[in-house]
Amino acid sequence: MLFDLQIDTIESWIRGRGFASVALQLPEGLKLRATELSDIIFKDTGAKVVILGYPCYGACDLFTDYRRYAEALVHFGHSPIPNLPQDDNVLYIEARANVEIEKSLKACIDRLPQRLGLLASVQYVHLLPKAKEILEASGRTVSIGKGDGRIFYPGQVLGCNCSSAVAVQDDVDGFLFLGEGDFHPLAAAFGLKKEVSILNPVTGEFRNVDDKRDRILRKRFAAICAAEKAQAYLVIVCGKIGQCRADAADAIEEKLRAAGKTVYRLVTDEITPAALIHYRVDAYVNTACPRIAMDDSVRYDRPMLTIPEAEIVLGLRTWDEYVFDSI
Numbered sequence: 001m002l003f004d005l006q007i008d009t010i011e012s013w014i015r016g017r018g019f020a021s022v023a024l025q026l027p028e029g030l031k032l033r034a035t036e037l038s039d040i041i042f043k044d045t046g047a048k049v050v051i052l053g054y055p056c057y058g059a060c061d062l063f064t065d066y067r068r069y070a071e072a073l074v075h076f077g078h079s080p081i082p083n084l085p086q087d088d089n090v091l092y093i094e095a096r097a098n099v100e101i102e103k104s105l106k107a108c109i110d111r112l113p114q115r116l117g118l119l120a121s122v123q124y125v126h127l128l129p130k131a132k133e134i135l136e137a138s139g140r141t142v143s144i145g146k147g148d149g150r151i152f153y154p155g156q157v158l159g160c161n162c163s164s165a166v167a168v169q170d171d172v173d174g175f176l177f178l179g180e181g182d183f184h185p186l187a188a189a190f191g192l193k194k195e196v197s198i199l200n201p202v203t204g205e206f207r208n209v210d211d212k213r214d215r216i217l218r219k220r221f222a223a224i225c226a227a228e229k230a231q232a233y234l235v236i237v238c239g240k241i242g243q244c245r246a247d248a249a250d251a252i253e254e255k256l257r258a259a260g261k262t263v264y265r266l267v268t269d270e271i272t273p274a275a276l277i278h279y280r281v282d283a284y285v286n287t288a289c290p291r292i293a294m295d296d297s298v299r300y301d302r303p304m305l306t307i308p309e310a311e312i313v314l315g316l317r318t319w320d321e322y323v324f325d326s327i
């Protein structure tokens with residue numbers, strides 16, 4: 001099995017704590033395993049199992065209301081977010097990848113800079129010490145940065161937070177991200193002016209994300225230009241525990257009003273084109289997950305901006321001062 005779902009750990013936790021019922025929260029990619037997990041856990045522990053069918057994109061989506069359905073919650077696929085309130089009855093199963101790094105790393109080693117920062121998504125973060133050892137043996141200087149209060153492991157990046165990369169950016173010439181897909185490394189590419197390469201430890205694929213980052217930033221420029229004539233704004237606040245930025249929403253609303261704009265606030269957990277279409281506004285400022293605006297903006301019929309992008313529209317910062325909207 002590629003991803004370790006730690007069934008023994010889950011069952012010992014349920015037995016040890018004496019839970020009679022447990023809810024399972026899985027990201028989309030692991031939902032296929034939900035019924036199998038439910039069968040095994042019920043058979044081995046006797047605990048009643050409830051599968052939560054809500055979308056789950058990160059630990060920011062933690063289903064805090066689980067007590068309506070079960071005594072405890074097992075949240076799969078993400079690590080805790082340290083600066084959020086913690087709950088003893090929640091167990092995080094990170095689904096670490098069972099893969100070795102040596103062969104794929106040695107195959108791309110000549111394409112890596114001399115001073116290198118290492119990054120990973122949580123599924124691959126355990127590979128970082130070994131990767132560092134291999135790279136240092138090749139004569140490279142390797143840094144693994146410690147992130148801010150939203151980041152659990154050194155070197156870990158979220159799609160909305162690359163603080164572990166920011167911490168070492170002055171010590172490195174570029175970054176290598178261990179993991180799959182563009183979502184996490186793009187956060188570092190948006191947030192830093194350094195080359196970011198990806199090594200997929202499963203397939204051995206090696207590439208960089210510069211082209212994709214530049215394509216997305218061009219679209220952001222277009223969204224900012226399109227919002228310049230907007231008069232009425234919908235400021236979106238998400239109710240999910242790890243995406244709720246009411247204070248930031250207050251601040252940008254004040255700036256919009258000071259610029260003579262009409263402002264409405266929408267609180268919702270569902271940010272989709274269909275959920276927003278009813279509101280008579282010219283543009284959106286999304287204070288929830290910044291990647292909804294950055295990666296998915298073409299799906300919306302009106303410009304959707306991050307907070308720093310709205311500041312550019314208002315003339316409060318220049319395009320050269322563009323920054324990634326990190327949570």
Ligand code: SF4
Nearest residue numbers: 057058060159160289
């Ligand atoms: S806010 Fe967005 S990028 Fe950040 S953890 Fe949640 S889903 Fe991922």
